[in-house]
Amino acid sequence: MAKTSCRDCVDLLVDYLEGVLPEDREKALDEHFMACPPCLDFLDQYRASSSLCRKAIETDMPDALAAKLGEFLNKSCK
Known part of the structure; x- marks a missing residue:
């Protein structure tokens, strides 16, 4: 298998977190994350953002x- 790049980490991040990658690919990403502080930081920030979004969805907010x-989301997502 070719060396895992930073781009691979970004492209495969969702599959990595969902645990659907082949074992060898997941291992290669693990190794890259441990050797690349910027990618590990990106992974940690992504996990934190995902967690915050889940909490926000579960929180009751005022109707307004x-x-x-x-x-905002309707305008932004079109």
Whole structure:
């Protein structure tokens, strides 16, 4: 298998976190993360962001804020 690059880490991050990569590919990414502080930091930040988003979704928010957020997301995601 070719050497794992920083680009590979970004491209395969979701599959890595979901545990759906072949074992050899996951191992190669693990090795890259341990040897590349910027990629490890990116992984940690992604995990933290994902956790914060889940908490935000589970939190009751005022109707006005929910409406504004919905409007923003509808405009931004088109």
